[in-house]
Amino acid sequence: MIPPKGGFYSAGVMTIFVLDKPDKQSIMMMKIIFKKIQRIRHLWLCLLAMSFSSGVFCQNLDSLEQVLQTGKLTVGDQIKILDDLNWFYNSVDAGRSIHYGKLGLELAQKTGNKKMTGTFLKNIGVSYYMDGVNDTAMIYLEKAKPIAENLNDYRMLAAIYNTYANIYRVQSMYNEAIENYLNAAKTLEAHQDINGLTLIYSNIAGIYQIMANHRQALPYLKKAEQLAIKTKDNEGLGSVYIALSDVGLELGDPKDTSVQYAQKAMKLFGQTGNRLFENKALQTLAKVYYHHHEYNVAVPLARQAVDRAKDLGFARNTAEALTIMSNTLFYQGHYARSAEVAIEVLATDSTDINIIRNIYSNLVLANAYLGHPDLSYKYMDRYREFADRHTTESYQKSLSELQVRYETQKKELKIEALEKQHQLYIWLGIAGALLLLIALAFAYIRYRLAVSRRKLAEKETQRLEQEKQLVAVQATLDGETAERTRLARDLHDGLGSMLSAVKLNLPQVQGNALLESVDVSRFQKAMGMLDDSIQELRRVAHHMMPESLLRFGLKVSLSDFCAAIPLARFHYFGNEARLPEKMEIMIYRCIHELVNNVLKHAEATQINVQLVQEADRVSFTVQDNGKGFKPDSTTEGMGLQNIRSRVEAFQGKMEILSSAQGTEIHIELDLTKLS
Template sequence: MEKHERRDIPWLRLLLICLAFGIAAPVLGQSLDSLEQALATAELTNAEKIDVYKELALGYINDHPSRSRLFSAEGLSIAKKEGDQKSESAFLYYLGSSYYVSTMYDSAAVYLDKALALARQNGDEDSEVSTLKMYGQLYRRQGQYEKALARYLEAVKIGEQLEDDQQLCDVYMGIGGTYHLMQNNTQALYYYGKAEKIALKHENGQNLGDIYLSLSSVYKYEEGGKEKAIHYAEESLKIHRQSGSRSNEISALQTLCGAYFQYDDYLNAMKYAEEGLHLAKETGNTNLIAHSYADISSISYYMQQYERSAEAALVALETDSTDHHLKLTVFSNLPLIYAHLGKLDAMEEYFARYKSAVDNYSNETYQNSLTEMEVKYETEKKELKIGALEKQRQLHGWLGVAGATVLLIALAFAFIRYRLAVSRRKLAEAETRRLEQEQQLVAVQATLDGEAAERSRLAKDLHDGLGSMLSAVKINLPRVKGDALLEAVDVSRFQTALGMLDDSIQELRRVAHHMMPESLLRYGLKISLSDFCDAIPIAQFHYFGDEARLPEKLEIMVYRCIHELVNNALKHAEGTQINVQLIQEPERLSFTVQDDGKGFDEHTVSEGMGLQNIRQRVAAFQGKMAIYSSGHGTEIHVELQLTNKDSND
């Protein structure tokens, strides 16, 4: 969006007014609050009030259009009473511009018509150029590109007679932007170049920032233009952030997003799109909000986040359905999005709406006819009217537009069918991969179940069988000795044998316990892991969350994984401390084993059987495992999602 320039404001008089009443003096484009304070506290003449209302109306147009309308209406009332038709024309222009910013285009056209008629009646050519330029923006936003160029070229003719570089710079930018939307980048670059020369000549940073935005939008579609596109967008963002204009800053963020998106850098593109949306919501500018949602929709589609893409596209349409270019973009994306989601009815609906929107597009012949009109303006320098433009457009364009429409529809239909075929093939491949993964997981789960059952059996056999036998031996040995007298050496050996038998019984119980810990089956993960870590001097256990019991298989898997990870740390890390952390939430379970040992290089050291077994166990429960290792230690983190069934068991 072109910015609105400040004009016809007697700043010296306003400065004297503020100083006279002890109010902080306003700085150009900086302190609108000071002007409002002047209205409330100073005794101003009607002429002075009109000047203040002009500055407030213009200052709030882009970022707070509703406040701009409030001050414009108050200033218009005073101007009518004073018979100041020039100021009356200015306030009508501000009203039309503020309605344009709020995307209320019918109201904008009403006030711009009044402003243009009054400016021509009074011979105010400066106001006439501004109003014609605003008309160009309005028609361009609505997709009426021939009308937009007609208004812009009328403004060029008057601006050249006035030798008003500021006005010409803005109008050249508008013409370049219109040609860019028509995909005629040769003409777009020509007019952006003319605007850039003027901005550099007068060192106008604001205009230069807007021009850099436009150049970025053009170069991102040029072959080898990536660096230029990103460079111009970043320079524009710096300029507009310094100026404090939120709407221009948002436009720069959206343009930078588009540059990264064009070159498949979707993460950076999404970052700038979300930042732009946040600022756009703060300003309340519906068109900027809608464009931000459209950007997020396009990026999400290529990131294969189809649900989010569809949701953002629909919000964009609901927010602003008046922007022709925005509708065309969203309508062309939604059929593809719904094709991926398998919603064929919705796909057909939006494909039909896309075909309807395509009817408004122009073809190459139509663009060339508009270029010829521009040449006529440049060479003959005579008044052109809307009726003449319509006739010439019909003469050169009807057949071309009809043919281009049919061709575009046919190509779009063929493209949709191709994408549907590709989508079906990809869905089939994805289903095949899913079934293979499920088969692998079933096999791993069966292996884990068998292992758990075997461990349980062995633990029971060791404890109940061999453990009982050893205990019986221990009880009977003293009886075998009876009252027999033994030498001192034999007594010592006998006592040693009893001690070794005690140690064997304890070791057997420890092995049986770790194969299938009784505390795990009785009390759950928290108690069993706490007992396990307490037995290791350098291990510390931390537990967070609720203590609801989980399915037995899941608890055994978590216990075995932590047991293996701690043993690995003891064997290989050579550290002084091991931290075990378990977090249990209603929908999530995670655990971490961290040591301060020597670590290892994940890229050069292959995983051993222990880590591979842990990965298989975690994968069997659809979990994720991450390893972080450096010279300061190793951290292994496992994340598991719990279903309602898991949480309530």
């Protein structure tokens, strides 16, 4: 379709004429569609021509060109006609469009008409883009942009953004294309101008479809659909329905949804008489059915699309229809027929990268299934050649804007040899840089592996050393516990029994003897001292290995221990399940040592002992209100070192917090690490 005046060209499914330089078939179809639009615009042109001369009636464009050459028009009228001729020809004959645009630009600049100067600059840029000369198109567009901004002409500015985006799209610079399409959309949205937004939204969706980002394309297609319905743009609506059918296919929507969109598009284009896009809708419908493995339906539709495309005479449309036919036959298992159709596609001289990739893939796989390895290799080599050529072309198109300008200005000097040499140096530089990066990457990886191995070895050595220390500490603790148990038993059963026997025998020694009062006092004092010795012996034996700890557990033994110390208060939280014997002994010894340290050094008036026992951990805290100390600057004594060693033997954590207000030592043991 010919775009509305203002420079809005589609980049997606909205039209195929602006993707590359139009071929002869495209120009023929453009003329057919152009005639429909011309019926509307021709009336104004006729009226304008009649105002120039009473003998001029409704004429065609050639007549208007003749009127322009008579020299009987004012400068303003000449500018108006040149503007229309420039715009109408840009989709049919880029050379003539550029010619009339430059004539109009010269007149506009002479008269100081800023608006028309910007308009001609923009239109000439569009014409160069339609002719495939993108670098020159960018130069004219950049000259037009500041004029549009100074005039606050948002329509012209949106058209410039849109054409920028189209140029970036054909250069595969999709990020820049999206940015400029969004700028065009924002410009129109800011002025609530919905006439051009349908196409802009479709263009944005088209970029996302090219990038296979169909979910981001969907919201823009929905917006375009609503606007097309609101503005009664059946052509635009039909194109949106084709895109929605294709997007739904990619997103896995139900078959009926994609089928309905394609059928709606066919109906709309049938009503508008646009046979080209009606055929594109038919192709989409065929693709939907073969995608859902309904080949009996897809094959007749694809064949019908091929026949119609050939009748229309559009090489690109024919290639698209044949590609769908080749795909359908391939998935149906007719590999020989699929290959024949694929070769027919190559004969159309299509330059569409997606079509060529698709066709060579079909040829490689079909010949592989048919048992023709030589042909498979042949087409694989051709595919690689095509891919390499496309990569080179893409790289050339992505050169900086400054370099493009330089090359454009120097075309007349024919510096092809220098350009090729420059490209060679670039590729050699890129290759060298890649090799250097690969070498650096390998060196870095080897270095990191060496560092990792060294760190692992160091960690393993540290782990083994820690295990040795823990085993030694555990053995020491086990020996200490065993020795304490033996000493406690010996003291209680041996020495304790002997002292008890002495106490029982002393009264018998006294017998009925009459003692002096002094001797009686001494005897009673000796008996008292013997009682104290027995009591002290029992206390020592109890603390060395408290019987309540072995029989009743931590809660009872620590309650007894704290009850014997006036300053101490014991708090217990959690369940009362018994812990492993070694752990209970370790916890008891640690608390015993910490409380003794407070009594010896802290000058405290209150000691809080807290034990928290849970299913997966045990923690205990000893807190006092004494004078405290500085853990960072004070060397730990033997008592704290022993406690820390015992805790580490059970893979626990010890934390010391001390200040002038007191000291708190918290120890936590993870029971899961000991299972």
